[in-house]
Amino acid sequence: MRNLFMKVTYDGTHYFGFQTQPEGNTVQDMLEQAIAHLTGETVKITASGRTDAGVHAYGQPFNFETASQIPLERWCLALNARLPEDIVVTEAYEVPLSFHSRRAAKRKTYRYTINGNRFPDPFQLRYQFHHPVALDVPAMEEGLKKLIGTYDYTSFASRKSTKTSHVRTIFSAHMEIDRSMCRPDSSDQGVIHTYITGSGFLQHMVRIIMGTLIQVGEGKRKPEDITGILAACNRAAAGPTAMAKGLALWNVSYEDPGEQAGVTGSKKL
Incomplete structure (x- = not known):
């Protein structure tokens, strides 16, 4: 398994916030659907936190585990091709399995x-x-x-x-x-x-x-x-x-994900 850490920028106008809600139509829903379409996996992403309905984000961090061997440099473009135009994945890292986007946020x-x-x-x-x-x-x-x-x-x-x-x-x-x-x-x-x-x-x-x-x-x-x-x-x-x-x-700050887990050389796109 791989643990992928990504950042997503979105216009929250038409969504019921980031985190999955019973009513659906959240940024998390869109991301998980795009990942499923790309890899065939059903994943549950972990975000640095949630945003309310109508709130926007510049680089909201999230991570998820995947068995996919898709090269790191292809993830952003591949997901963006499957996402609505008001949601854009801008960065992708490979991090240790122990890394958790919410708990690690400083x-x-x-x-x-x-x-x-x-x-x-x-x-x-x-x-x-x-x-x-x-x-x-x-x-x-x-x-x-x-x-x-x-x-x-x-x-x-x-x-x-x-x-x-x-x-x-x-x-x-x-x-x-x-x-x-x-x-x-x-x-x-x-x-x-x-x-x-x-x-x-x-x-x-x-x-x-x-x-x-x-x-x-x-x-x-x-x-x-x-x-x-x-x-x-x-x-x-x-x-x-x-x-x-x-x-x-606007921003979420972390220590270097690799260094934090005692592992150096985390990959980044």
């Missing part, structure tokens, strides 16, 4: 994108939350900093969360503004990207953080309110859940 980064220009960008409607009214971005940045650290993030978790512990660590968080599409002499604020890197995230955690920060930007809350919201450990204390389409899994 850090995950999500990016949330707000279009703060007066008018939406029709070419980015699937990937941006449009907010035409001015936001106090410095206040949002101040509030964001108060979330960095190790805390119980119950206030920022879905009420449906089944995790036994809501303690997580946010290592870093910052905002960047792209003003390249702002109209001259206008009230356009640009496209506001928020990057949050943590040890792991609870269901809807980043979206609830963003919904709360948007309220800070609107003047409905103060940056210092974030401290009290964290301490409350109560979902009702935080703001609304921001729209899924603005969120993307």
